[in-house]
Amino acid sequence: MNSSDSRYRECLYFSANVLARKIEKLAGATWKKVDLSPSHAYLLMIVLDEPGVQPGTLSDELQLTPSTITRLIEKLEEKNFVVRTVTGKITNLYPTPKAKKLLPELKKCVHQFQEEYIKILGKEESTRLVNNIHKLANKLP
Numbered sequence: 001m002n003s004s005d006s007r008y009r010e011c012l013y014f015s016a017n018v019l020a021r022k023i024e025k026l027a028g029a030t031w032k033k034v035d036l037s038p039s040h041a042y043l044l045m046i047v048l049d050e051p052g053v054q055p056g057t058l059s060d061e062l063q064l065t066p067s068t069i070t071r072l073i074e075k076l077e078e079k080n081f082v083v084r085t086v087t088g089k090i091t092n093l094y095p096t097p098k099a100k101k102l103l104p105e106l107k108k109c110v111h112q113f114q115e116e117y118i119k120i121l122g123k124e125e126s127t128r129l130v131n132n133i134h135k136l137a138n139k140l141p
Contacts, residue, residue, distance in 0.1 A: 023117070030113040034105050035079075038113075039064070041106055043072050044095070047082055048103050052092045 008014035027038040034041060039062070046061060047053055059069045073093065076082040081099040085092050118126045 026116055026120075027113055030109050030116060034102060034109060039068075040072055040076060041109065043069070044076055044081055044099055045103075045106055045110075047076075047093045048095045048099060048106075051094050055091055055093070058093075 003009060003015070003018040006014065024038070031038050031041050036044070042062060043058055046058060050057075055066060055069050055073065058064075058073075059066050062069070064072075073082060073084060076099075077084060080096055081102070083094045083096055085094065114126075121129065
Protein backbone atom coordinates (compact mmCIF):
# COMPACT_ATOMS: atom_id res chain seq x y z
CA MET A 1 0.00 0.00 0.00
CA ASN A 2 1.20 3.48 -0.84
CA SER A 3 1.15 5.96 2.08
CA SER A 4 -1.00 8.34 0.02
CA ASP A 5 -3.70 5.62 0.04
CA SER A 6 -3.86 5.53 3.84
CA ARG A 7 -6.83 6.88 5.73
CA TYR A 8 -4.32 9.03 7.67
CA ARG A 9 -2.66 10.59 4.63
CA GLU A 10 -3.77 14.10 5.65
CA CYS A 11 -2.28 13.78 9.15
CA LEU A 12 1.05 15.53 9.62
CA TYR A 13 2.11 13.08 12.34
CA PHE A 14 1.43 10.04 10.16
CA SER A 15 2.98 11.52 7.02
CA ALA A 16 6.10 12.80 8.76
CA ASN A 17 6.66 9.43 10.42
CA VAL A 18 6.23 7.50 7.18
CA LEU A 19 8.86 9.75 5.61
CA ALA A 20 11.16 9.49 8.64
CA ARG A 21 11.00 5.68 8.64
CA LYS A 22 11.83 5.51 4.94
CA ILE A 23 14.71 7.96 5.32
CA GLU A 24 15.98 6.04 8.36
CA LYS A 25 15.94 2.79 6.37
CA LEU A 26 17.90 4.37 3.53
CA ALA A 27 20.36 6.05 5.89
CA GLY A 28 20.79 2.91 7.99
CA ALA A 29 21.74 0.90 4.92
CA THR A 30 24.31 3.52 3.95
CA TRP A 31 25.91 3.79 7.40
CA LYS A 32 25.95 0.03 7.95
CA LYS A 33 29.32 -0.05 6.13
CA VAL A 34 30.97 1.69 9.10
CA ASP A 35 28.94 -0.21 11.71
CA LEU A 36 27.36 2.96 13.08
CA SER A 37 23.85 4.33 13.15
CA PRO A 38 23.40 7.66 11.36
CA SER A 39 23.06 9.46 14.72
CA HIS A 40 26.32 7.98 16.02
CA ALA A 41 28.08 8.83 12.78
CA TYR A 42 26.93 12.46 12.67
CA LEU A 43 27.86 12.97 16.32
CA LEU A 44 31.29 11.45 15.68
CA MET A 45 31.85 13.71 12.67
CA ILE A 46 31.18 16.77 14.85
CA VAL A 47 33.68 15.51 17.43
CA LEU A 48 36.20 14.99 14.62
CA ASP A 49 35.54 18.51 13.29
CA GLU A 50 35.59 20.12 16.77
CA PRO A 51 37.86 18.20 19.18
CA GLY A 52 36.93 19.18 22.73
CA VAL A 53 33.28 19.80 21.86
CA GLN A 54 30.88 19.72 24.80
CA PRO A 55 27.75 17.55 24.97
CA GLY A 56 25.48 20.63 25.17
CA THR A 57 26.81 21.82 21.82
CA LEU A 58 26.14 18.38 20.35
CA SER A 59 22.61 18.43 21.76
CA ASP A 60 21.94 21.82 20.13
CA GLU A 61 23.54 20.92 16.81
CA LEU A 62 21.88 17.52 16.44
CA GLN A 63 18.57 18.61 18.03
CA LEU A 64 18.66 15.67 20.44
CA THR A 65 17.99 15.58 24.18
CA PRO A 66 20.97 15.55 26.53
CA SER A 67 20.11 12.00 27.66
CA THR A 68 20.16 10.79 24.04
CA ILE A 69 23.51 12.51 23.49
CA THR A 70 24.86 10.75 26.59
CA ARG A 71 23.74 7.34 25.28
CA LEU A 72 25.31 8.02 21.88
CA ILE A 73 28.58 9.11 23.52
CA GLU A 74 28.65 6.01 25.71
CA LYS A 75 28.31 3.77 22.67
CA LEU A 76 31.08 5.65 20.84
CA GLU A 77 33.28 5.29 23.93
CA GLU A 78 32.62 1.53 23.96
CA LYS A 79 33.73 1.36 20.33
CA ASN A 80 36.84 3.39 21.18
CA PHE A 81 35.92 6.30 18.89
CA VAL A 82 35.75 9.07 21.51
CA VAL A 83 37.33 9.94 24.84
CA ARG A 84 35.49 11.99 27.41
CA THR A 85 37.38 14.29 29.76
CA VAL A 86 35.75 15.91 32.76
CA THR A 87 37.11 18.96 34.56
CA GLY A 88 34.75 20.09 37.28
CA LYS A 89 31.37 20.33 35.59
CA ILE A 90 32.83 20.68 32.10
CA THR A 91 32.86 17.62 29.84
CA ASN A 92 34.81 17.63 26.58
CA LEU A 93 34.88 15.00 23.86
CA TYR A 94 37.89 14.11 21.77
CA PRO A 95 38.24 11.72 18.84
CA THR A 96 40.56 8.75 19.15
CA PRO A 97 43.11 7.79 16.48
CA LYS A 98 40.67 5.02 15.48
CA ALA A 99 37.98 7.65 14.82
CA LYS A 100 40.39 9.82 12.84
CA LYS A 101 41.18 6.86 10.57
CA LEU A 102 37.46 6.35 9.97
CA LEU A 103 36.79 9.94 8.85
CA PRO A 104 37.27 9.32 5.09
CA GLU A 105 34.75 6.46 5.24
CA LEU A 106 32.29 8.62 7.18
CA LYS A 107 32.51 11.31 4.52
CA LYS A 108 31.92 8.69 1.82
CA CYS A 109 28.78 7.57 3.64
CA VAL A 110 27.45 11.13 3.79
CA HIS A 111 28.08 11.53 0.07
CA GLN A 112 26.57 8.15 -0.79
CA PHE A 113 23.47 8.82 1.30
CA GLN A 114 22.94 12.14 -0.47
CA GLU A 115 23.47 10.51 -3.87
CA GLU A 116 20.90 7.82 -3.01
CA TYR A 117 18.11 10.17 -2.04
CA ILE A 118 18.90 12.54 -4.91
CA LYS A 119 18.69 9.58 -7.30
CA ILE A 120 15.24 8.76 -5.91
CA LEU A 121 13.82 12.27 -5.48
CA GLY A 122 15.82 14.33 -7.96
CA LYS A 123 18.21 17.18 -7.17
CA GLU A 124 15.63 19.99 -7.13
CA GLU A 125 13.07 18.05 -5.10
CA SER A 126 15.75 16.97 -2.61
CA THR A 127 16.96 20.52 -2.10
CA ARG A 128 13.41 21.84 -1.80
CA LEU A 129 12.44 19.09 0.66
CA VAL A 130 15.43 19.67 2.95
CA ASN A 131 14.89 23.45 2.92
CA ASN A 132 11.16 23.10 3.61
CA ILE A 133 11.76 20.64 6.45
CA HIS A 134 14.11 23.14 8.12
CA LYS A 135 11.68 26.02 7.62
CA LEU A 136 8.74 24.06 9.01
CA ALA A 137 10.69 22.56 11.92
CA ASN A 138 11.78 26.06 12.94
CA LYS A 139 8.13 27.18 13.06
CA LEU A 140 7.04 24.38 15.39
CA PRO A 141 7.65 24.64 19.15
